Amino acid sequence: MDDTGAVATLVLGVGNVLKGDDGVGAYVVACLLEAISGKESSRRIYALDCGTVPENYTSVVRRLGPGRVVIVDAADMALDAGSVRIVPKGRVGALGLSTHSMPLSLFMDYIEGLVPEVVLVGIQPQSMRLAGQMSEQVRAAGEQLAALIYEDRLCEVPQLSAGLLRDN
Numbered sequence: 583m584d585d586t587g588a589v590a591t592l593v594l595g596v597g598n599v600l601k602g603d604d605g606v607g608a609y610v611v612a613c614l615l616e617a618i619s620g621k622e623s624s625r626r627i628y629a630l631d632c633g634t635v636p637e638n639y640t641s642v643v644r645r646l647g648p649g650r651v652v653i654v655d656a657a658d659m660a661l662d663a664g665s666v667r668i669v670p671k672g673r674v675g676a677l678g679l680s681t682h683s684m685p686l687s688l689f690m691d692y693i694e695g696l697v698p699e700v701v702l703v704g705i706q707p708q709s710m711r712l713a714g715q716m717s718e719q720v721r722a723a724g725e726q727l728a729a730l731i732y733e734d735r736l737c738e739v740p741q742l743s744a745g746l747l748r749d750n
Contacts, residue, residue, distance in 0.1 A: 590626035592648035596636050596655040602714030603707030606724045607654040613728030650699040657704025664719030665706040667742040
């Protein structure tokens with residue numbers, strides 16, 4: 583938080599840690615929490631693991647009043663495993679985001695009324711098998727994404743191109 587107590591960036595990790603690469607949102611949150619733990623930082627980052635129910639955290643979004651919410655989730659974007667993309671809101675419905683209680687597009691619609699900026703970052707999974715391990719490609723992508731967020735370099739993540747999504 584800054585001198586006014588405001589959080590600049592709230593990172594919400596979404597997904598199921600019991601399903602291999604689907605737990606990458608939680609992994610990014612863990613990496614960020616490790617980076618900011620015990621350090622005085624001007625980064626003003628707050629990170630939460632929301633599991634499969636980010637809608638349960640709307641009161642936290644409202645209370646913290648961040649300038650930007652970054653949602654991190656595994657997303658089937660028809661790319662190589664570990665590929666990271668910013669997903670435009672209009673493309674969210676076409677992604678393979680099946681582990682959530684409510685569609686992320688509805689959640690994003692709601693929190694857009696609470697904060698100035700909402701960004702969805704998808705990481706292409708290799709496998710989301712129950713009791714599976716996170717793949718090395720996705721783990722490395724999660725670490726790299728956490729570093730970019732921590733260093734306020736999210737703008738370096740490319741946006742998902744229009745023709746890439748698989749039909750679901």
